[in-house]
Amino acid sequence: MSITMRDAVAKYGPRACVLAVGLGLAGGALAQGSHGGPYGLGTPATAEEIAAWDIDVMPDGRGLPPGEGGYEAGKEVYTEHCLACHGPDLGGVAGTGGGALIGGRGTLASGKPRKTVESYWPYASTLFDFTRRAMPFHAPGSLSDDDVYAVTAYILAEGNIIGRDAVMNAETLPKVVMPNVDGFIPDSRPDVFD
Amino acid sequence: MSSDPVWPEYDERTRAMVDAMVAAEQRALAARKAKLEDCECKEGMFPTGGRSATRRSFLAVAGGTTLGLAAGGARAAAPPGAIEFPVPDDPTRIQGRPTHDDGGYGTRSQFESEVRWRFPTATKESSWTMTPLESGHGIITPSGLHFERHHGGIPTIDPARHSLIVHGMVDQPMKYTMADLMRFPSVSRFHFIECSGNGLTEWKEPTLKTVQGTHGLTSTSEWTGVPLATILAEAGVQEGAAWVLAEGADAAVMTRSIPLDKCWADAMLAYAQNGEALRPEQGHPLRLLLPGFEGNTHIKWLRRIEVSDAPFMSREETSKYTDLLMGGKARQFSFTMEAKSVITFPSGEMKLPGPGFYEITGLAWSGRGRVRRVEVSTDGGQSWRVASLEGPIMPVCHTRFRIPWRWNGDPAVLQSRCQDETGYVQPTIKQLVEARGLDGGKWGSVYHLNGIQSWGVASDGSVTNVHHYA
Ligand code: HEC
Numbered sequence: 246m247s248i249t250m251r252d253a254v255a256k257y258g259p260r261a262c263v264l265a266v267g268l269g270l271a272g273g274a275l276a277q278g279s280h281g282g283p284y285g286l287g288t289p290a291t292a293e294e295i296a297a298w299d300i301d302v303m304p305d306g307r308g309l310p311p312g313e314g315g316y317e318a319g320k321e322v323y324t325e326h327c328l329a330c331h332g333p334d335l336g337g338v339a340g341t342g343g344g345a346l347i348g349g350r351g352t353l354a355s356g357k358p359r360k361t362v363e364s365y366w367p368y369a370s371t372l373f374d375f376t377r378r379a380m381p382f383h384a385p386g387s388l389s390d391d392d393v394y395a396v397t398a399y400i401l402a403e404g405n406i407i408g409r410d411a412v413m414n415a416e417t418l419p420k421v422v423m424p425n426v427d428g429f430i431p432d433s434r435p436d437v438f439d
Numbered sequence: 440m441s442s443d444p445v446w447p448e449y450d451e452r453t454r455a456m457v458d459a460m461v462a463a464e465q466r467a468l469a470a471r472k473a474k475l476e477d478c479e480c481k482e483g484m485f486p487t488g489g490r491s492a493t494r495r496s497f498l499a500v501a502g503g504t505t506l507g508l509a510a511g512g513a514r515a516a517a518p519p520g521a522i523e524f525p526v527p528d529d530p531t532r533i534q535g536r537p538t539h540d541d542g543g544y545g546t547r548s549q550f551e552s553e554v555r556w557r558f559p560t561a562t563k564e565s566s567w568t569m570t571p572l573e574s575g576h577g578i579i580t581p582s583g584l585h586f587e588r589h590h591g592g593i594p595t596i597d598p599a600r601h602s603l604i605v606h607g608m609v610d611q612p613m614k615y616t617m618a619d620l621m622r623f624p625s626v627s628r629f630h631f632i633e634c635s636g637n638g639l640t641e642w643k644e645p646t647l648k649t650v651q652g653t654h655g656l657t658s659t660s661e662w663t664g665v666p667l668a669t670i671l672a673e674a675g676v677q678e679g680a681a682w683v684l685a686e687g688a689d690a691a692v693m694t695r696s697i698p699l700d701k702c703w704a705d706a707m708l709a710y711a712q713n714g715e716a717l718r719p720e721q722g723h724p725l726r727l728l729l730p731g732f733e734g735n736t737h738i739k740w741l742r743r744i745e746v747s748d749a750p751f752m753s754r755e756e757t758s759k760y761t762d763l764l765m766g767g768k769a770r771q772f773s774f775t776m777e778a779k780s781v782i783t784f785p786s787g788e789m790k791l792p793g794p795g796f797y798e799i800t801g802l803a804w805s806g807r808g809r810v811r812r813v814e815v816s817t818d819g820g821q822s823w824r825v826a827s828l829e830g831p832i833m834p835v836c837h838t839r840f841r842i843p844w845r846w847n848g849d850p851a852v853l854q855s856r857c858q859d860e861t862g863y864v865q866p867t868i869k870q871l872v873e874a875r876g877l878d879g880g881k882w883g884s885v886y887h888l889n890g891i892q893s894w895g896v897a898s899d900g901s902v903t904n905v906h907h908y909a
Binding site: 284290294295301303339340354360368370371379386429430431432435436437 | 560561562564565590591604605606611612613614615616619620622623669672673674675684686690691692694742743745747749751752753754757758761763764765766767768769770771772773774775777862863864866870871874875877878879880887
């Protein structure tokens with residue numbers, strides 16, 4: 246069952262309402278289009294077209310591709326593709342924009358927090374997702390999925406979040422519990438209202 | 440304030456970064472001043488802005504004198520966006536340039552030199568530039584001066600080859616070309632976009648000198664596009680859907696999760712800005728516009744919308760754009776840009792030539808709706824007067840305020856504070872720090888500083904960035 250514009254109006258109020266009134270009129274004048282809704286514009290997206298772009302990975306593992314990688318392979322990937330900017334000890338390299346990836350655990354409430362993958366990131370899926378879409382900075386999207394799994398395993402192991410014998414794949418990665426998984430709360434602003 | 444013991448001192452690396460940044464701003468200021476050295480405006484009251492050039496040029500022409508940049512003289516290169524032309528002694532005695540010699544697309548005057556200023560980040564691909572608010576007039580930001588924030592540079596995209604895919608929890612996954620999108624019923628709205636990092640250097644102590652540095656990550660344009668609700672209704676959103684992932688086609692493949700409510704309410708797929716196609720830096724050919732949400736969510740170069748039941752937890756909504764609070768927990772999905780205002784004239788690095796009449800003016804805005812009221816203080820918040828607002832006052836849009844002031848020559852502290860239509864009043868920086876703490880990062884904290892800005896006016900007329908709480 247899908248949500249119609251009318252349901253949305255009932256749920257989301259007047260701004261959507263303005264849009265919906267317009268659409269309602271148009272809906273009366275236009276027959277149902279050949280695809281999707283009343284305007285019939287655009288074309289159905291094919292499974293291949295979607296797959297080519299659908300690279301996101303969610304915390305529960307949805308979106309993770311086949312493949313796998315572990316610490317040793319990850320160390321090689323890191324040394325070749327990441328070390329120049331993120332440093333031999335994963336502590337970052339000044340002047341490259343590549344920051345520290347590990348360390349800082351337990352510092353978030355200290356007044357001198359060090360936010361890293363290890364200390365701050367709530368989900369391991371984000372490390373895989375971000376590395377696959379945006380790293381290495383000079384050649385984004387150039388690593389194979391196996392390489393991304395491997396370098397993810399390497400960074401997580403260097404951060405003492407998983408063991409060096411752990412292999413990362415679509416099964417194991419969503420099970421990794423990050424140190425700061427409970428560190429986030431919803432927006433409670435306004436803080437000051439007088 | 441920086442000596443307050445609960446506020447951590449800058450470490451060495453941060454100190455170096457602050458110094459580099461202040462130095463970069465200084466260089467930008469020096470370059471602007473050097474541009475104006477040639478003319479007599481260096482002693483004027485707007486020593487750093489294009490505003491001075493305009494008034495001075497006008498006075499110079501009216502007075503029958505010439506500017507330093509005379510025809511035949513050695514000429515500096517024209518400012519970005521302008522072309523250098525010879526300046527006649529008397530433009531009434533010589534024909535001007537032939538019509539349409541610009542090829543049909545105009546440029547600004549060679550005497551207008553304000554430019555965006557780049558924050559000196561390590562890479563030029565992940566960096567940002569700031570709008571010169573001090574030289575702005577009215578509420579619209581010229582498209583070429585709209586602030587920028589990129590995480591993987593500015594992609595060059597042929598609109599004829601660009602498409603948007605809508606998929607996930609929908610009845611019919613769809614693909615739209617730009618031509619398809621432009622056939623849908625369209626809307627045009629005036630909205631500001633503000634980076635939630637606007638003002639990040641100003642939490643602990645006044646750091647940057649100009650309003651461009653302290654507030655230049657906000658800009659207003661007229662945006663035209665298709666309501667996202669129209670596109671979602673076309674594809675048919677399924678029961679249980681609650682979030683949408685928006686993804687860009689840049690090298691960062693930038694992604695943010697957006698609550699579905701926002702998509703139904705007022706989100707727009709924008710293809711035009713101020714009457715023409717989006718500028719490349721603003722997402723050409725297609726960007727998401729989420730009125731009132733932090734700038735990072737307005738995904739540029741938009742290529743994909745995926746409907747889902749949960750947020751995706753992308754890097755930009757976990758590692759970045761989250762607000763670490765006192766006690767170590769961090770606020771996540773803090774989308775709304777709260778009400779804020781700033782005086783743009785007089786502002787930092789300007790110099791008032793002497794006591795007398797001035798019109799104080801500035802901008803106010805709120806991500807929650809319309810600006811209801813702006814008050815201005817010239818005594819550091821002891822007393823407030825209501826400023827006049829230029830209409831029409833539009834929701835989630837810069838609003839221009841003005842108020843007359845007769846300066847008696849004594850030191851003064853100028854402040855503005857606004858209230859939006861929800862009744863929310865812009866707080867002081869101190870109140871925000873008391874509520875949230877400083878997260879102890881480079882600047883004390885990072886995102887969502889909407890506190891009251893103070894400009895100190897010294898008895899010699901010079902204006903500086905100060906922290907002042909009544
Ligand atoms: C050429 C330099 C360079 C190389 C090589 C590089 N990075 Fe990066 N990395 C960066 C920059 C710059 C950023 C910040 C990007 C931004 O501002 O959005 C970054 C950010 C990151 C982040 C996010 C950090 C945070 O706290 O948000 C991760 C994770 C990361 N890189 C992992 C990697 C991995 C894994 C590799 C190797 C496959 C790699 N990087 C290679 C420069 C580099």
